Amino acid sequence: MQKPLAPSPAPGTGPTPAKKPTRRCAEVCLELLCVECVRLFHDKQSxxxxxxxLEAIGYRVGQQLVERYTRDKPLLGDTLEIIKFVCKDFWQALFKKQVDNLKTNHRGVYVLQRTSYCPPPSPCPHPDMYPNTPSRHLAASRSRAAATPFLCPHADTYPNTRPAPPVHPPPRQGVYVLQDNGFRWLQRLAGPPPPGAGAGADPGREEAARQLALRYLHLPCGLVRGALGHLGVACTVEADPKQLPSCTFTVRIT
Amino acid sequence: MTIACVAFIGPQNNPMYLRSLEPASDDQYMKLHYVVHCSLDAVEEKVLLKRGPGDVQESYLGLLYPTEDYRVYGYLTNTHVKIIVLLDDEAPVKDDLVMRVMKRLHNLYVDTTSNPFHKFGMPISSPRFDAALESIVSVYPRPGGSVGGFKT
Structure with a gap:
């Protein structure tokens, strides 16, 4: 299915010059294929x-597509550049538009907020992170911490002037939220708004549509995850259709 | 000037494909593996050195290093696949000629990965890939062949 996607001219652009034959495929074929895939897998399995x-299929296709789409691009550097590539070029190639909104928590902020937080005592999971701390030191602090439960276990190795380091692995993961107002693969599901009704006129119907849409989002989730994973950004992707046909994809970097 | 060897190295620095373009014994293959293995350090170094703010790095890394027998050229794709080409160390080489060969090798790799039976990160073993690679490399004159103009 990766072949027809690559040269996807908009329908109705007229015939290409005869001397340069390009491979073409009607978009509706691809849509029907995706719909049928979803139906087939949901029929066969719970x-x-x-x-x-479905996500595994998407992952695989995403890998192949990204291999092709990054072919003529200069080297992508950091994570943000890779995410931007997915938002712009990858989205454009797959869904014929770019992502409308990209939000990120700049991960540094979260770590800064963490500095004043003194975690409850627990056995230090990273003794190798503090190689200068003698083990008896740790043991002592641990036993003292057991007596006074909310004392930082590293208070003696790190004086008060310095914030306590987080005991749990620092939250280094970045979260990127990709919002697409008008996700192409959900356009058909949205349907026309009910006549003469305001927003949220029929919550039950909306919820049903949302549940239905979730089924169709496993494949695009896999696509995005495969693309990012193949470019070296291991992550998880969650999709949330809030108001059809808009959809947000949350990328959590692991 | 002839291409002695072409190698594809995966993202985890795992060898995916290594082929000597001349008949080679096991010992010679061992030596080629060694040279290619050493070149991976040079690839990393190039990427680290060139990376500055606002810097655009091309995939083609150019001459990585010369050895006694070969000159090693490198190419890095966005998906962290390294393409290493060993040239016999004879006459000077035009850089853009090597670059063109690298681009074609990259295109070949992309086409190969589009095969649904290809597994990412696994060694490439496909007769079609071998044949296509030979046709790309044959742009250069073989040792016994004429040293005429290049087909491009």
């Missing part, structure tokens, strides 16, 4: 298994 299978 919920989570079907979701996993």
């Amino acid at each position: 919920g989570p298994a079907a979701a996993a299978a």
Whole structure:
């Protein structure tokens, strides 16, 4: 299915010059294929298994597509550049538009907030992170911490002037939220708004549509995850169709 | 000037493909593996050195280093696949000629990965890939062949 995607001219652009034949494919074929894929897997397997299978397909296709789409680009550097590539070029190639909104928590901020937080005592999970601390020191602090439960276990190795280091692995993960107001693969699901009704006129119907849309989002989730993973950004992707046909993809870097 | 060897190295620095373009014994293959292995350090170094703010780095890394017998050229794709080409160390080489060969090798790799039976990160073993690679490399004159103009 990766072949027809690559040269996807907009329908109705007229015939290409005869001397330069390009491979073309009607977009509706691809849409029907995706719909049929989803139906087939949900018929054959129950919920989570079907979701996993669809995501695996998406992952694989994402890998192949990104290999092709990054071919003529200069080297992408850091994570942000890779995410931007996915938002712009990858999205453009797949869904014929760019992502409308990209939000990120700049991960440094979160770490800064953490500095004043003194975690409850626990056995130090990273003794190798503090190689200068003698083990008896740790043991002592641990036993003292057991007596006074909310004392920082590293208070003696790190004087008060310095903030306590987080005991748990620092939250280094970045979160990127990709918002697409008008996700192409959900356009058909959205349908026309009910006549004469305001927003949220029928919550039950909206919820049903949302549940239905979730089924169709495993494949694009896998696509995005495969693309990012293949470029060296291991992550998880979650999709949330809030108001059809808009959709947000949350990328959590692991 | 002839291409002695072409190698594809995966993202985890795992060898995916290494082929000597001349008949080679096991010992010679061992030596080629060694040279290619050493070149991976040079690839990393190039990427680290060139990376500055606002810097655009091309995929083509140019001459990595010369050895006694070969000159090693490198190419890095966005998906962290390294393409290493060993040239016999004879006459000077035009850089853009090597670059063109690298681009074609990259295109070949992309086409190969589009095969649904290809597994990412696994060694490439496909007769079509071998044949296509030979046709790319044959742009250069073989040792016994004429030293005429290049087909491009």
